[in-house]
Amino acid sequence: MKVKLFPMQCFVLAGGFATRLWPLTEKRAKPLLPLAGKPILSYLIEQVPADLPVTVSTNAAFADDFKKWRKTILRKNIEILIEDAGHEDQKLGAIGAIAQWIDLEKIDDDLLLLAGDNYVGCKMETFLSLKRDRPLLAAHDVGDAELAKHFGTVLAEGSGPVKTVISFEEKPLHPKSTFVSTGWWFLPKSSLPVIREHSLKHPDNVGGLFEEFLRRGMPVDCFVFNETWRDIGNFENYLSLHQEIVDERAIVDPGSSIGAGVSLRGSITIGPDVKLEKSTLTDCIIFGKSTIRDCVLERCIIDEDCTLEGVDLTDKMLRAGTVLKNKTAW
Amino acid sequence: MRRAILLICWLVTDMALFIAAYALAYFLRVGFILSTDFPIGPYLQTVIIITPLWVAVMLQLGIFRLTRVQSEKRNIAHILFSAVLGLALFSLAYYFLHDKFFSRLLLIYAGILSFIFTTIWHLAFDQWQRQMLRRMPPAYPLLVIGTNREAERFIKLLEERRSPFRPVAVLDSQGSPLKELAGVPVLGKLNKLEEVIKSKKPTHLIQCASLEHTINLMSVCRQHGMTYLLLPSVLGAVVGSSERIEGRPVILVKDRWF
Numbered sequence: 001m002k003v004k005l006f007p008m009q010c011f012v013l014a015g016g017f018a019t020r021l022w023p024l025t026e027k028r029a030k031p032l033l034p035l036a037g038k039p040i041l042s043y044l045i046e047q048v049p050a051d052l053p054v055t056v057s058t059n060a061a062f063a064d065d066f067k068k069w070r071k072t073i074l075r076k077n078i079e080i081l082i083e084d085a086g087h088e089d090q091k092l093g094a095i096g097a098i099a100q101w102i103d104l105e106k107i108d109d110d111l112l113l114l115a116g117d118n119y120v121g122c123k124m125e126t127f128l129s130l131k132r133d134r135p136l137l138a139a140h141d142v143g144d145a146e147l148a149k150h151f152g153t154v155l156a157e158g159s160g161p162v163k164t165v166i167s168f169e170e171k172p173l174h175p176k177s178t179f180v181s182t183g184w185w186f187l188p189k190s191s192l193p194v195i196r197e198h199s200l201k202h203p204d205n206v207g208g209l210f211e212e213f214l215r216r217g218m219p220v221d222c223f224v225f226n227e228t229w230r231d232i233g234n235f236e237n238y239l240s241l242h243q244e245i246v247d248e249r250a251i252v253d254p255g256s257s258i259g260a261g262v263s264l265r266g267s268i269t270i271g272p273d274v275k276l277e278k279s280t281l282t283d284c285i286i287f288g289k290s291t292i293r294d295c296v297l298e299r300c301i302i303d304e305d306c307t308l309e310g311v312d313l314t315d316k317m318l319r320a321g322t323v324l325k326n327k328t329a330w
Numbered sequence: 331m332r333r334a335i336l337l338i339c340w341l342v343t344d345m346a347l348f349i350a351a352y353a354l355a356y357f358l359r360v361g362f363i364l365s366t367d368f369p370i371g372p373y374l375q376t377v378i379i380i381t382p383l384w385v386a387v388m389l390q391l392g393i394f395r396l397t398r399v400q401s402e403k404r405n406i407a408h409i410l411f412s413a414v415l416g417l418a419l420f421s422l423a424y425y426f427l428h429d430k431f432f433s434r435l436l437l438i439y440a441g442i443l444s445f446i447f448t449t450i451w452h453l454a455f456d457q458w459q460r461q462m463l464r465r466m467p468p469a470y471p472l473l474v475i476g477t478n479r480e481a482e483r484f485i486k487l488l489e490e491r492r493s494p495f496r497p498v499a500v501l502d503s504q505g506s507p508l509k510e511l512a513g514v515p516v517l518g519k520l521n522k523l524e525e526v527i528k529s530k531k532p533t534h535l536i537q538c539a540s541l542e543h544t545i546n547l548m549s550v551c552r553q554h555g556m557t558y559l560l561l562p563s564v565l566g567a568v569v570g571s572s573e574r575i576e577g578r579p580v581i582l583v584k585d586r587w588f
Contacts, residue, residue, distance in 0.1 A: 019505065019519040023546045026521060320548040
């Protein structure tokens with residue numbers, strides 16, 4: 001089924017500073033973290049219909065990285081919008097950035113709003129095929145009330161793939177539901193004035209926008225999907241998504257060398273220019289340009305330019321340039 | 331640089347005081363005259379020879395370390411030990427050089443005076459040194475990681491004792507609603523680490539929370555030539571010290587109930 005999309009604009013939120021993923025995000029935006037050989041953002045953009053204009057909103061701190069990433073994407077209709085914020089406390093906020101963009105570009109179209117750091121396994125075409133002239137959000141059942149507390153929770157009714165949202169609560173203390181809002185939202189152009197107004201009071205609260213729609217009596221739809229969904233907000237989520245995508249295999253960049261005595265177990269991704277010798281790696285991501293010799297690494301994410309010799313590490317994220325040499329190896 | 335100049339001053343004045351203590355012991359024993367039976371020349375010559383050795387012993391004991399509090403019992407015990415050792419060195423050196431013994435009471439005077447002079451001077455110099463090192467800009471700006479109660483207590487302790495380590499900024503891995511902690515500005519999360527290091531130029535970093543970031547904080551310190559410190563509470567321990575077992579460094583945690 002060919003879905004009629006126009007006039008519609010796609011706006012990708014990629015301006016966060018991802019402080020929970022420090023030190024991996026020290027010099028790299030979260031949507032550009034590698035996942036099985038390509039940035040997380042690339043998975044998202046591949047899903048967006050080819051004829052839909054895309055604007056990726058980010059901040060000044062990561063502007064160069066996004067411009068480099070842009071050059072690697074063949075698709076032409078992508079713009080990088082740089083928010084003038086060098087730090088978290090200077091940023092406009094997600095809604096603030098959208099409102100500013102709407103005003104500056106005089107946008108008067110429907111809006112497909114996407115979170116650049118979310119991985120959604122279902123097809124975007126299916127999601128878009130269900131849109132009506134009312135806000136639509138994609139929801140996923142996390143199956144755990146404790147987990148749901150960290151997201152916007154959705155209480156919906158109705159049968160079929162599209163339900164009607166009864167209530168929406170952003171990060172509730174006592175969730176009424178384990179269905180949470182994921183990083184995909186459709187906003188019809190009739191909702192743009194609400195976005196502008198909401199951005200003045202709550203510039204960084206996307207979930208609050210849906211609370212506002214309901215408060216104003218606007219009907220909101222909800223598309224529930226069962227495929228994989230991850231908000232790559234922390235070490236565990238990033239690593240577990242990697243395990244799910246890569247499965248029980250090792251993805252090794254051809255520019256890397258695997259020497260004698262290396263054992264690769266579970267889900268492994270090894271980026272370019274990595275030298276591995278006499279080491280055992282289990283469920284690890286090695287970004288690239290590193291040397292790992294005589295190490296046992298389990299559930300580790302190693303940033304670029306690291307040198308590890310004679311160390312055993314479990315559940316660690318190592319910042320770029322880390323040198324750990326155990327000169328008195330046992 | 332400030333610390334290097336202060337340390338040189340400290341060593342020179344210590345040596346001068348040591349010699350003065352022995353000279354005073356001589357006059358107390360012999361009387362305030364220049365005796366021909368027991369000439370002061372060879373006596374002072376021997377004192378001057380052993381003075382650098384005495385200072386070397388004190389250096390080896392860590393008495394001049396920045397982290398050492400001069401009024402601590404352990405430090406005073408070390409000064410006493412070095413005074414006794416100085417006395418032993420002097421006796422041996424005098425015997426080797428001049429082949430004869432001399433007054434035992436003089437040795438007692440010299441030992442007591444060198445201990446008293448050194449202790450008093452160290453107590454005074456420590457206070458003066460702290461003032462000098464804390465002057466703005468501080469010689470040892472300290473970056474604190476964590477906004478928990480341990481971090482707050484530690485900052486307060488450093489301020490109360492007028493420590494040479496002066497906290498200049500606090501960062502917290504989880505983010506904190508606090509604007510300041512015990513008077514020190516809380517500047518954000520760890521993503522601001524590089525910026526804070528550039529602006530505040532800390533020489534030391536102390537980790538008071540976030541055990542998961544230990545390796546990365548050490549990595550940052552190594553890259554910027556900073557000294558990394560860790561509160562034992564991060565490991566869930568109340569007290570701890572660095573020791574060696576068979577030459578390998580280990581962190582030792584022990585108290586009476588452990």
